Amino acid sequence: MSRVYSSIEDALDCIRDGMSVMIGGFGGAGAPIELIHALVDRYKATGSPGNLTVINNNAGNGAVGIAAMIYAGMVAKMVCSFPRSTDPKAFTDAYLAGKIGLELVPQGTLAERIRAGGAGIPAFYTPTSYGTQIAEGKPQAEFDGRMYVQERWLKADVALIKADLADRKGNLTFRKAARNFSPLMAMAAKTTIVQASRVVEPGDIDPEHVVTPGIFVNRIVEVANPQQEEALLRGGAK
């Protein structure tokens, strides 16, 4: 029952046209570049998987990572809070040309909806967005004299996650602020695929320090010395 895959391509082989894909990372911290680029390569070579719904806080920067997915034409829709970046051309052009959909979700609501998806909470109420365009069409209710907006859980077919350590039973740690959405997405996806900088033996991660328990992880592939999106961009990657 090992979850450890020896090739990135094999680890990704369950991703099909039309799926929803949560991708960890906030800015460049936590972006699973090797997983993403292997998926882009597959799409370029085979025309699949396309028509994807991608869930991330942002919508790509420059021409790497999610931006590379958008340029390749494999993303039908973005669900995100902030589709801007230092170089948002990939998304902006596609969006203004009507070639890509956008569901804009406030950042905290996005995080909570993903957690709710992982925790079996189909809906919750939040003060966030009350009285704004974002709340239009959503059920609203008063609790203790204050108005709240009902938000629904968010799940996905697949999550692509970058971890620091992974043990063979799927327990994960993250590096610094690369943690961000990844532990939540691991909970909310049917299949969670992890690239880890190092795969270790069960017991090598202190049980007190496990951030994502293995129950939320399906596939692991080791990517030693992974690329860091921000560093790539600053290094002039196109």
Place this chain on the structure above:
Amino acid sequence: MSRVYSSIEDALDCIRDGMSVMIGGFGGAGAPIELIHALVDRYKATGSPGNLTVINNNAGNGAVGIAAMIYAGMVAKMVCSFPRSTDPKAFTDAYLAGKIGLELVPQGTLAERIRAGGAGIPAFYTPTSYGTQIAEGKPQAEFDGRMYVQERWLKADVALIKADLADRKGNLTFRKAARNFSPLMAMAAKTTIVQASRVVEPGDIDPEHVVTPGIFVNRIVEVANPQQEEALLRGGAK
């Protein structure tokens, strides 16, 4: 702005009659015995704080901890999932005599309600308890073809928590399964009071290993070599 108190009594001095008090621990693991017993001592000496609503998974065992609070007569109501234990006499007698109230909450709902209180989520839907007595009188709704029960957040005036390490800025770690409800209660109480086995300097806890960040902690008192409720009971404590 140090949160560190040198005496347990001072750390507890904000607790007043009629308050709601969340108490960490599941069974004996995580029960902040020294905080509880100091509160019992104050009640016995001064008649205050009484009429408390106590929130814990259980309702006391033997004659120590929450059971000691019940025997002292300072608890008006328990909010818990499982008011049974190897020796539940304190609660059972008071309950069957109509001297103490009980709000029975399924364990996962209790945890989620407390988290919701800390996270600013006034209400959420859960499948738990649908079609049972526990759901009677609560709003219910269908999502994606399945029925769910609406539950409300749970907050408290005070939380009493047992931590392993605490740094002076309030960052906490817990020992093994003594973690349980404590990180949630720390979020959901107006004033979170912590007994820590050791108080350390900021930076002594790895930022990756902090379980409860200091923003959720108001008062800390060091209790070296704390008593463990289960060990006390097995040692014959009355």
Place this chain on the structure above:
Amino acid sequence: MKKLSNAQIAWRAAQDLPDGAYVNLGIGFPEMIAKFKPEGREVVYHTENGILDFGEAPPAGEEDWDLINAGKKAVTLNPGASFFHHADSFAMVRGGHLDVAVLGAYEVAENGDLANWSTGPGSVPAVGGAMDLVHGAKQVWVVTDHVTKDGKPKLLRQCRLPLTGVGCVTTVFTSLAVIDIVDGHFLLREKLPGMSLDELQALTEATLRVNGTPKDLIVPEL
């Protein structure tokens, strides 16, 4: 014909644990299942109070009372264990991440309703994590004697006691049979070889359906 002991029921249930499964064993009788897990099958046990992958009880005298399961019994850790708080623990439960939860029962109805938390007014009610588990795990198993101590059926057309959950039980392992709940009916999978279908039906309130011939329920002496 001798009915199965609790150990034998637990043994039979253990044979169905899927390899790689995440499993929550209820306090008491269901906990016994861990002992009979078939060799070589990897099962990770979850406990409500925030541990995944705990192991057997420690030797007497070596207990760490901060390392306990939901039944407040001392446990040990397997390599790969993890600790987490109660909200994360029940996210695993409610979010559908557990493969199997096993509980005891006062009553099970043919539509999968379960009553296992309250014998009605007059006692102190206690529910614990059962109501969460029954609506969270992918499969919900019940281990139970086939009948009450008075010999009355526990497998009913409808539950009479307060419900723990609605339509949640997927399989019942009893002292006489293994019964799946399919489309709102009891489907008999295995029964004790020495017992006729009519004899079993007489101890079961709701109709037992059969798909072909039920297999023999065979367990070792334990």
Place this chain on the structure above:
Amino acid sequence: MKKLSNAQIAWRAAQDLPDGAYVNLGIGFPEMIAKFKPEGREVVYHTENGILDFGEAPPAGEEDWDLINAGKKAVTLNPGASFFHHADSFAMVRGGHLDVAVLGAYEVAENGDLANWSTGPGSVPAVGGAMDLVHGAKQVWVVTDHVTKDGKPKLLRQCRLPLTGVGCVTTVFTSLAVIDIVDGHFLLREKLPGMSLDELQALTEATLRVNGTPKDLIVPEL
């Protein structure tokens, strides 16, 4: 009379940071406030992407791009820092645990409504964490020029642009004044000494209320 520079507005806002406060500074202009925190005052900064108690930017060339703030700028850690995931981060925000959030604004209305995320159709909308912050922090401050680049009021009777939040702003630090929002009205706390109340009112759409005499808004050269 010279209006305040952004640095001077940030300086003025920084003087009001309460000792011991947990503070979220919005991306861009509000981030400048950290530089002007009065000495000896302890402030813990929160960033949406999961850090408490981060410090200044590292020297150029020493950035760790896994250690960034919500503006994707490299930061460092203070002793006592912690990492957590996004849901915990916004539990801090939404749950009322932050003392102060500081944001920029396109428009602020006298009832505390804020518009700062969308200039209307035709561009790519982006909201980030602003809508969470305005309904979570105990105090919501705005730092802004008093008027638009075209000289039009930004402090209005009602916002015209899409709202970020309703009735959420508690204080506005502008290039000309410090204005609290109290009971649905702008209450002038401080104004530039060289400016009359009438002059300030002429640049403000909604009525400026005064409780006694407003203090002089005095800041250092920066």
